[in-house]
Amino acid sequence: xxxxxxxxxxxxxxxxxxxxxxxxxxxxxxxxxxxxxxxxxxxxxxxxxxxxxxxxxxxxxxxxxxxxxxxxxxxxxxxxxxxxxxxxxxxxxxxxxxxxxxxxxxxxxxxxxxxxxxxxxxxxxxxxxxxxxxxxxxxxxxxxxxxxxxxxxxxxxxxxxxxxxxxxxxxxxxxxxxxxxxxxxxxxxxxxxxxxxxxxxxxxxxxxxxxxxxxxxxxxxxxxxxxxxxxxxxxxxxxxxxxxxxxxxxxxxxxxxxxxxxxxxxxxxxxxxxxxxxx
Numbered sequence: 701x702x703x704x705x706x707x708x709x710x711x712x713x714x715x716x717x718x719x720x721x722x723x724x725x726x727x728x729x730x731x732x733x734x735x736x737x738x739x740x741x742x743x744x745x746x747x748x749x750x751x752x753x754x755x756x757x758x759x760x761x762x763x764x765x766x767x768x769x770x771x772x773x774x775x776x777x778x779x780x781x782x783x784x785x786x787x788x789x790x791x792x793x794x795x796x797x798x799x800x801x802x803x804x805x806x807x808x809x810x811x812x813x814x815x816x817x818x819x820x821x822x823x824x825x826x827x828x829x830x831x832x833x834x835x836x837x838x839x840x841x842x843x844x845x846x847x848x849x850x851x852x853x854x855x856x857x858x859x860x861x862x863x864x865x866x867x868x869x870x871x872x873x874x875x876x877x878x879x880x881x882x883x884x885x886x887x888x889x890x891x892x893x894x895x896x897x898x899x900x901x902x903x904x905x906x907x908x909x910x911x912x913x914x915x916x917x918x919x920x921x922x923x924x925x926x927x928x929x930x931x932x933x934x935x936x937x938x939x940x941x942x943x944x945x946x947x948x949x950x951x952x953x954x955x956x957x958x959x960x961x962x963x964x965x966x967x968x969x970x971x972x973x974x975x976x977x978x979x
């Protein structure tokens with residue numbers, strides 16, 4: 701004859717799924733995480749009255765002129781080793797520092813352009829906030845974009861991304877408009893969703909990725925045809941990409957090529973119709 705089972709003791713109910721970190725980090729909950737990366741920015745952008753944005757892209761590796769000059773100055777004062785290897789290493793570092801100083805013009809011009817855009821945009825009033833500068837949230841050109849808006853006294857957006865190496869959001873983003881994404885495609889969605897213009901400064905793989913994505917959306921009509929893609933920095937881009945070759949080879953046509961606009965200084969950039977609020 702089996703022993704009688706005693707009365708079970710009361711126990712706590714398990715956490716609700718939305719309070720269970722293990723569940724939220726699981727593969728099964730991935731759709732929830734994706735949805736969160738859509739709803740959270742939408743809610744905060746609406747709360748801040750953001751009507752639309754001007755997105756500024758470019759390399760995270762471009763320093764301010766001040767930082768580039770300081771780096772070059774330190775290297776010039778540094779004592780070099782006597783070995784051929786040490787001298788070669790120092791020479792390469794000097795060459796890199798001089799190149800960084802040359803490229804720093806783009807940091808300063810992105811900063812100046814963002815300042816001008818923000819100053820003009822604020823004159824349009826806060827309800828809604830129009831043409832708010834938006835960057836990828838990191839250093840380099842992204843920092844310059846947010847910095848220019850900050851120095852103009854305006855708000856700006858930063859869309860940061862979780863990367864394998866440590867990265868911090870730059871300090872010039874408006875804290876209430878600083879976002880962090882796990883999924884690249886959700887970050888891209890928010891770059892494109894409310895953008896009226898994309899200004900592309902010199903950059904590497906990441907900049908290229910965003911540029912091609914936006915160009916494809918514009919080419920295929922997923923973005924309005926009156927959206928602007930402005931390629932900034934003729935010397936850099938003419939060496940890196942042969943745009944006209946795509947027309948000659950027939951992979952794009954002349955009308956698609958004309959979707960791109962080119963600029964090489966801040967004054968010319970702000971004279972573009974879209975950046976004056978026309979069209």
